[in-house]
Amino acid sequence: METISSNSKELHVLAVDDSNIDRKVIERLLKISSFKVTVVDSGSRALEYLGLEENINSSHFDDLKVNLIITDYSMPGMTGFELLKKIKNSSTLKEIPVVIMSSENILTRIDRCLEEGAEDYLLKPVKLSDVTRLKDSILKTENRGISELQSHRGKRKRDDDRLPVLPSSFSCHKDVSMSPPPSPQQPTPKLARL
Amino acid sequence: MERNQMHSRIANIRKSLFEQGYLDEQFIQLEELQDNSNPDFVEEVVTLFYRDSARFLYNLDQALEKKPLDFNQLDNLMHQFKGSSTSIGAKKVKIECTQFRNYCNIRNVEGCKRAFQNIKKEYTTLRKKLEVYFQMSRQVGAIETACRPR
Numbered sequence: 001m002e003t004i005s006s007n008s009k010e011l012h013v014l015a016v017d018d019s020n021i022d023r024k025v026i027e028r029l030l031k032i033s034s035f036k037v038t039v040v041d042s043g044s045r046a047l048e049y050l051g052l053e054e055n056i057n058s059s060h061f062d063d064l065k066v067n068l069i070i071t072d073y074s075m076p077g078m079t080g081f082e083l084l085k086k087i088k089n090s091s092t093l094k095e096i097p098v099v100i101m102s103s104e105n106i107l108t109r110i111d112r113c114l115e116e117g118a119e120d121y122l123l124k125p126v127k128l129s130d131v132t133r134l135k136d137s138i139l140k141t142e143n144r145g146i147s148e149l150q151s152h153r154g155k156r157k158r159d160d161d162r163l164p165v166l167p168s169s170f171s172c173h174k175d176v177s178m179s180p181p182p183s184p185q186q187p188t189p190k191l192a193r194l
Numbered sequence: 195m196e197r198n199q200m201h202s203r204i205a206n207i208r209k210s211l212f213e214q215g216y217l218d219e220q221f222i223q224l225e226e227l228q229d230n231s232n233p234d235f236v237e238e239v240v241t242l243f244y245r246d247s248a249r250f251l252y253n254l255d256q257a258l259e260k261k262p263l264d265f266n267q268l269d270n271l272m273h274q275f276k277g278s279s280t281s282i283g284a285k286k287v288k289i290e291c292t293q294f295r296n297y298c299n300i301r302n303v304e305g306c307k308r309a310f311q312n313i314k315k316e317y318t319t320l321r322k323k324l325e326v327y328f329q330m331s332r333q334v335g336a337i338e339t340a341c342r343p344r
Contacts, residue, residue: 021246021278022277025239028235103276103280125280
């Protein structure tokens with residue numbers, strides 16, 4: 001039986017951003033945090049990559065499986081929000097956690113993203129501490145997901161169990177194992193700065 | 195002796211860049227991403243910024259010549275440029291970008307043009323200061339490599 005520990009495999013992140021500079025920085029942030037990183041410059045390139053990886057998955061190439069997608073919100077062509085929707089509407093891709101990055105702290109936007117199934121909403125510029133926190137959260141989700149499969153409880157449903165997201169209910173570092181779906185990590189630290 | 199003096203000089207230059215408000219915390223975040231495997235990371239990011247943003251500034255220049263001004267286009271261009279400035283910790287540049295966007299929002303033509311001049315001024319000033327800073331850092335790095343005991 002396979003035991004998953006935080007050291008047993010490197011998590012693979014797909015990062016999406018149209019800005020050269022932000023791509024360079026997010027790639028470094030992720031690599032320093034021991035992620036394996038693939039960076040693309042648009043939503044459509046991201047879907048291409050994920051489409052390819054669907055085929056690869058079916059051949060059991062676990063090395064290339066994407067464990068997390070982190071995307072900029074404001075991009076020309078397909079926005080990060082549109083990318084998020086496409087991923088959550090895909091039967092093969094919807095389980096992949098998606099994190100949105102944005103320079104804009106707009107509550108309605110944050111709510112919309114979280115309601116659409118985003119794991120988290122990070123304010124740019126993204127910091128190392130954001131990435132570390134994200135990694136812990138993803139690892140917990142991965143481990144729980146594996147153990148659920150092992151005990152034949154089936155996959156958790158996202159839709160019904162999600163609590164309404166209100167600013168007052170934001171709490172930092174909520175223990176995801178306490179509630180049925182992982183409540184998205186709330187961006188309280190960023191909001192508190194204002 | 196000379197090496198220590200250079201170290202102090204570089205440290206002072208760096209310190210004044212923060213004290214005078216040219217750089218903010220984001221620059222420190224970038225420095226934290228630099229290590230032996232990526233010893234020039236900060237300079238690489240800054241270089242990329244100046245290379246990329248030349249294009250934005252040119253586009254903004256062109257857009258500001260239009261009659262009448264397309265404020266939506268201006269705002270979009272500035273949003274991207276401001277994002278990049280934020281990513282390297284260019285504090286004064288970022289502040290002027292915000293001013294520009296404020297003038298855009300109230301459709302103030304003269305305000306936008308003035309703010310744009312300020313942006314270019316801060317952008318150029320920062321570039322010169324960072325060039326000096328990086329050049330000196332590289333010199334010290336070279337000296338240290340040469341002096342390293344074998």
